[in-house]
Amino acid sequence: MAEIKNRQWLLAARPHGLIRESDFRWNETTIAPLKDGEVLVRNLAFSFDPTQRGWMSMDTYMPAIPLGRVMLAGAVGQVVESRRPGFSKGDLVQGLFGWEDYTVTAGEGLMGLRKLPSGTEPLLALSLLGTTGLTAYFGTLTVGQPKAGDTFVVSGAAGATGSVAGMIAKIKGCRVVGIAGGREKCEWLTREAGFDAAIDYKNESVGEALKRHCPKGIDVYFDNVGGEILDLVLARLADGARVVLCGAISRYSDPSGVFGPGPKNYFNLIFHGARMEGFLVFRFARQFPEAIAELSKWHAEGKIINRIDLQHGLENAPNTLARLFTGANFGKQLLKLADPD
Ligand SMILES: NC(=O)c1ccc[n+]([C@@H]2O[C@H](COP(=O)([O-])OP(=O)(O)OC[C@H]3O[C@@H](n4cnc5c(N)ncnc54)[C@H](OP(=O)(O)O)[C@@H]3O)[C@@H](O)[C@H]2O)c1
Structure with missing residues (x-):
């Protein structure tokens, strides 16, 4: 050659x-x-x-x-x-x-x-049919276990994983609230991606907005960012809530090189009988073919925008x-x- x-x-x-x-x-x-x-x-x-x-x-x-x-x-x-x-x-x-x-x-x-x-x-x-779509799929369905009528909150909501997680939660009948940075991303979430509400964490108070958009508390939180936003969500958990720890991008570039400090409001997990569970997508590798088939179907039906x-x-x-x-x-x-x- x-x-x-x-x-x-x-x-x-x-x-x-x-x-x-x-x-x-x-x-x-x-x-x-x-x-x-x-x-x-x-x-x-x-x-x-x-x-x-x-x-x-x-x-x-x-x-x-x-x-x-x-x-x-x-x-x-x-x-x-x-x-x-x-x-x-x-x-x-x-x-x-x-x-x-x-x-x-x-x-x-x-x-x-x-x-x-x-x-x-x-x-x-x-x-959608790669790691990020699969992360959204297993994080939402297997770890988050959403039920129809649940309030589902996702951060990093206009990103690859977060947007798909929110759209899957909509397919499952949840009320979906996305947290993202900037007006353009928030408008896309509610006008095109089918989210019920969006919170612009760069320009409004996330705590106040969560109170307004989640009056009965939060049943599932899909966390892509960690840090302060995780703490604000923990303050508003509903009974039996599931907190899906997918990532903590707000901490990755911290010059200290550490992901902590951990959340201040973790005690709410006790008050509300809630659980917080981390996962890596590779844990579900054997189930990837079925997940890819279902994600492809939802995409073809127009239920998920990629x-x-x-x-x-x-x-x-x-x-x-x-x-x-x-x-x-x-x-x-x-x-x-x-x-x-
Ligand atoms: N557990 C797993 O197996 C697994 C697999 C894949 C990905 N992940 C995690 O999933 C998360 C999303 O990954 P992705 O690939 O889908 O990326 P992505 O969401 O498409 O892109 C990253 C987004 O993070 C947001 N961001 C950046 N810095 C931030 C900060 N300081 N505070 C809040 N938001 C910030 C930005 O959106 P804004 O403009 O909205 O700020 C950015 O667009 C990451 O935490 C990643 O580590 C986990």
Whole structure:
């Protein structure tokens, strides 16, 4: 095979505060010949997820990315060459690939190497039918257990996970209140995504607005942000409430490097016989096929809108990741590199 040039972003520094382009280093290299069991993939699109900041910083549910190694992302690509049984040139595949034009993989790591059915739309596979849609699905249905008539509150509501969580709760007959930053996002939630109410945490008092929109208390809270908003919700729990701990993005860029302090109002869990439960989406991996089928059906029926925020070009990967932590993204943050052949 002719020599293939590969452009890539390496991790140059552990982040301190907000993500900066200087946390990465641009590199140009060539692809080594494949070994048995390996596949050469041309990357088509990357997913951007707040958890990537954790991979850059510390050991989490997977080891920290070593400094000097290529930065990782959930990705969809197309097989260029295969020395792995079951994979052929032209196949669309999904896995944890590098921020680079081409990735050589033997399918190791958390996400393995999954062949996508032919005709799969890469951007859909990385959004509603990818990790974030699945997180919303299992966090809402299995952890949150919403019932018709419940008041369901979700933060990060105009983001990838939060918007889908709220729309699933609507399908289940809940009254849904979203918390998001800015007027444009809040208007989209109530006018297009079908939410009953939206709270603009950047421009109004969240405590007052929760009192107004949730007069009987909150039955399910899907928490994407942690911090002060979690505390304000805990102050308004209904009896038997379920608090779904999905993420705490308000704490991720804190220069102290710690997620705490923990919530002040946790005692309300005792007063209201409520529970608070954290989860990682990978816990439900065996049930992913059924969830993907149901999410696809809801999407086809128009009950779930899959809002995507699409950036372009490998050069823009660092700035695209940074968008998540300032709220610049509106919907699922993806970056497109190329179309499939
Ligand atoms: N448990 C799991 O398995 C799992 C899996 C996937 C994701 N997650 C978690 O789910 C959450 C959402 O992830 P996502 O991929 O769907 O991202 P996203 O919501 O599409 O994007 C992140 C959003 O967070 C909001 N945000 C940023 N800084 C904030 C702050 N200081 N206070 C409040 N909101 C802030 C911004 O929206 P605004 O403009 O509204 O501020 C931003 O658009 C994250 O906490 C993530 O870690 C968990």
